Amino acid sequence: MSTSSKEAILAAAKRTAMAHGYSGLNFRTLADEVGIKAASIYHYFPSKADLGAAVAKRYWEDIVDDLEAISAESPDPIRCLHRYPGIFRTSLENGNRMCLCSFMAAEYDDLPDAVKTEVQAFADVNVAWLGRVLIEAGVVGSVESENRARAIFAAIAGAQLMARSRADIALYDGLIDSYRLAGLLPR
Amino acid sequence: MSTSSKEAILAAAKRTAMAHGYSGLNFRTLADEVGIKAASIYHYFPSKADLGAAVAKRYWEDIVDDLEAISAESPDPIRCLHRYPGIFRTSLENGNRMCLCSFMAAEYDDLPDAVKTEVQAFADVNVAWLGRVLIEAGVVGSVESENRARAIFAAIAGAQLMARSRADIALYDGLIDSYRLAGLLPR
DNA sequence: CTGTCCCTACCTGTCAATTGGTAGGGAGCG
DNA sequence: CGCTCCCTACCAATTGACAGGTAGGGACAG
Numbered sequence: 275m276s277t278s279s280k281e282a283i284l285a286a287a288k289r290t291a292m293a294h295g296y297s298g299l300n301f302r303t304l305a306d307e308v309g310i311k312a313a314s315i316y317h318y319f320p321s322k323a324d325l326g327a328a329v330a331k332r333y334w335e336d337i338v339d340d341l342e343a344i345s346a347e348s349p350d351p352i353r354c355l356h357r358y359p360g361i362f363r364t365s366l367e368n369g370n371r372m373c374l375c376s377f378m379a380a381e382y383d384d385l386p387d388a389v390k391t392e393v394q395a396f397a398d399v400n401v402a403w404l405g406r407v408l409i410e411a412g413v414v415g416s417v418e419s420e421n422r423a424r425a426i427f428a429a430i431a432g433a434q435l436m437a438r439s440r441a442d443i444a445l446y447d448g449l450i451d452s453y454r455l456a457g458l459l460p461r
Numbered sequence: 462m463s464t465s466s467k468e469a470i471l472a473a474a475k476r477t478a479m480a481h482g483y484s485g486l487n488f489r490t491l492a493d494e495v496g497i498k499a500a501s502i503y504h505y506f507p508s509k510a511d512l513g514a515a516v517a518k519r520y521w522e523d524i525v526d527d528l529e530a531i532s533a534e535s536p537d538p539i540r541c542l543h544r545y546p547g548i549f550r551t552s553l554e555n556g557n558r559m560c561l562c563s564f565m566a567a568e569y570d571d572l573p574d575a576v577k578t579e580v581q582a583f584a585d586v587n588v589a590w591l592g593r594v595l596i597e598a599g600v601v602g603s604v605e606s607e608n609r610a611r612a613i614f615a616a617i618a619g620a621q622l623m624a625r626s627r628a629d630i631a632l633y634d635g636l637i638d639s640y641r642l643a644g645l646l647p648r
Numbered sequence: 649c650t651g652t653c654c655c656t657a658c659c660t661g662t663c664a665a666t667t668g669g670t671a672g673g674g675a676g677c678g
Numbered sequence: 679c680g681c682t683c684c685c686t687a688c689c690a691a692t693t694g695a696c697a698g699g700t701a702g703g704g705a706c707a708g
Contacts, residue, residue, distance in 0.1 A: 279683080293570050297484050300667065313670085314684045322668065372567065379626035380559065380567045383480050393626055418642070424623070424632075425616075425639035432619025436611070439566035439580055445611075452612035455605070457644030466657080487693065500696080501658050509694065 280318045282308045287329045292371035296326050296381050296389060323386035330392035333374045334399055337361065341403045351411035355460055358404065358426075359450045362434045363443065370441045376431045400427050413460050429453055467505045469495045474516045479558035483513050483568050483576060510573035517579035520561045521586055524548065528590045538598035542647055545591065545613075546637045549621045550630065557628045563618045587614050600647050616640055 277285075286307040290299055299322065301312040319325035340361055348354045365371045375396035378385060385393070404423035408414050414422045430450070437446035453459045464472075473494040477486055486509065488499040506512035527548055535541045552558045562583035565572060572580070591610035595601050601609045617637070624633035640646045 295482075295484075295567065297482075298571065301669085302667080310683090311685060312668090313686085316669075317683060370569070375626075376622060377567045379622045380482065380564045382557070382625050382628070384485065390626075397623060397626065421635060421639045422643065425620075425636055425643060428619035428623040428636050429612075429616035429640070429645070430619070431622055432615035432617070433612075435563060435566045435618055435622070436584060436615040438569050439562075439577075439584065441569070448608060449612055449615050452608045453616075453645070456609065456612060458616070458640070488695085489693080497657090498659060499694090500660080503695075504657060 279308060279310055279314070283315055283318060283325070284329055284332050287325060288333060288374065289371070291326075291329055291377065292365060292374050293369065295377045296385060299326065299329075323388055326386065327388035327392050330374060330378065330389055330396065334392065334396035337396065338399050338403075341399070345403075345407070351407045352460055354407045355404075355411060355413070358407075359430055359433075359446075359459075362430050363446060366434060366437055366443050366446055370438055372434055372438050373431060376435060379431075397427065411460060426453075426458060429458055466495060466497055466501070470502055470505060470512070471516055471519050474512060475520060475561065476558070478513075478516055478564065479552060479561050480556065482564045483572060486513065486516075510575055513573065514575035514579050517561060517565065517576055517583065521579065521583035524583065525586050525590075528586070532590075532594070538594045539647055541594045542591075542598060542600070545594075546617055546620075546633075546646075549617050550633060553621060553624055553630050553633055557625055559621050559625050560618060563622060566618075584614065598647060613640075613646060616645055 283304065286304055287299055290304065290307075301315050301322070305312040305315055315325070319328060344354050344357050348357060362373060365373055373396075375393045378389065378393045382390065382393075401420065401423045404426055405419040408419045408422055408426075409416055430453075433446055433449035433453070436449065437443060450459070454461050470491065473491055474486055477491065477494075488502050488509070492499040492502055502512070506515060531541050531544050535544060549560060552560055560583075562580045565576065565580045569577065569580075588607065588610045591613055592606040595606045595609055595613075596603055617640075620633055620636035620640075623636065624630060637646070641648050
């Protein structure tokens with residue numbers, strides 16, 4: 275097969291979790307989408323918690339790739355910062371989905387520990403990248419960079435959440451514009 | 462009884478939904494908390510969708526009261542804006558819970574239409590209040606007030622989400638500080 | 649004052665569907 | 679043979695929902 279079942283399971287689980295969260299994942303629906311039987315998923319993932327953790331981990335690993343791609347393609351750090359909101363915009367474009375880890379942040383209380391860890395890692399890699407680029411761009415000093423990075427990350431997650439609740443990408447774009455106008459993001 | 466069963470159901474459902482979302486609501490657990498049987502809830506709410514809509518509606522109605530209280534107690538609109546983040550902070554203080562409607566915004570795809578309506582109403586009343594106070598404070602003109610209000614609302618919702626995923630109120634406070642430093646919120 | 653009627657506020661019992669998870673088997677490959 | 683990959687056939691628990699019953703109280707006619 276061109277893609278293994280394990281990869282297909284991860285891909286389908288990612289799509290589902292971005293629309294319905296961790297609690298919205300279930301083995302039968304997932305198996306149908308992949309074209310195998312529910313019990314077969316247990317061959318690759320011993321439990322739902324393991325699957326959830328694997329999906330969340332793969333999710334932030336993919337985001338790291340995207341961030342590195344932006345850095346590689348845009349030598350100008352300001353240009354990188356301009357492109358950053360596009361990552362979250364993509365989820366909305368893709369069937370009004372949202373960031374897996376934002377959804378799971380809401381589900382925090384019901385998440386297995388292994389999944390919580392990966393959700394936090396997602397925020398960490400985003401904040402790390404943002405902090406680095408903010409310093410390069412000279413937007414803030416190294417002391418404030420992490421706080422500002424967190425603020426940008428949280429604000430964009432909130433914008434995505436609000437836009438999703440109206441199924442309105444233009445609302446997302448407007449919020450990003452407002453963040454720039456207000457001074458949270460560079461112009 | 463001092464409080465009717467209907468009110469007790471609404472209160473318990475609110476507490477649960479703020480921690481586990483709409484999908485986390487279930488009639489048996491709810492009934493146990495109230496001290497009645499699951500079937501009895503149907504006497505007050507014909508379906509889970511009706512219960513969800515009633516809880517979300519009550520939620521934003523209570524927020525309207527809180528906002529009016531802030532306006533009444535603080536003649537200075539800047540002081541009102543300073544106090545606004547406290548509303549979302551309270552949820553975190555209360556067992557690391559989060560805004561009911563932020564949670565439900567994530568669950569958007571699985572929400573009955575009646576519930577969606579109330580979730581959007583929550584955002585509307587917040588944005589309306591913020592927009593009004595922003596104008597009074599002279600932070601922005603009447604043209605930009607709604608956009609800025611939405612930006613503040615979304616950013617604070619995002620801050621709450623991020624703080625919840627770490628069960629860390631200090632993180633929330635830090636984010637609000639950063640919003641002020643960056644110019645999104647008035648100093 | 650009394651019997652009838654209907655309402656509110658619950659209850660017991662049950663159902664069908666969905667869920668995460670398990671036991672054990674089989675086909676094919678090295 | 680042993681390993682990978684996937685299957686059939688289950689199970690127990692949970693869930694939203696429903697049917698039908700009952701205790702108590704108020705209203706009101708006779």
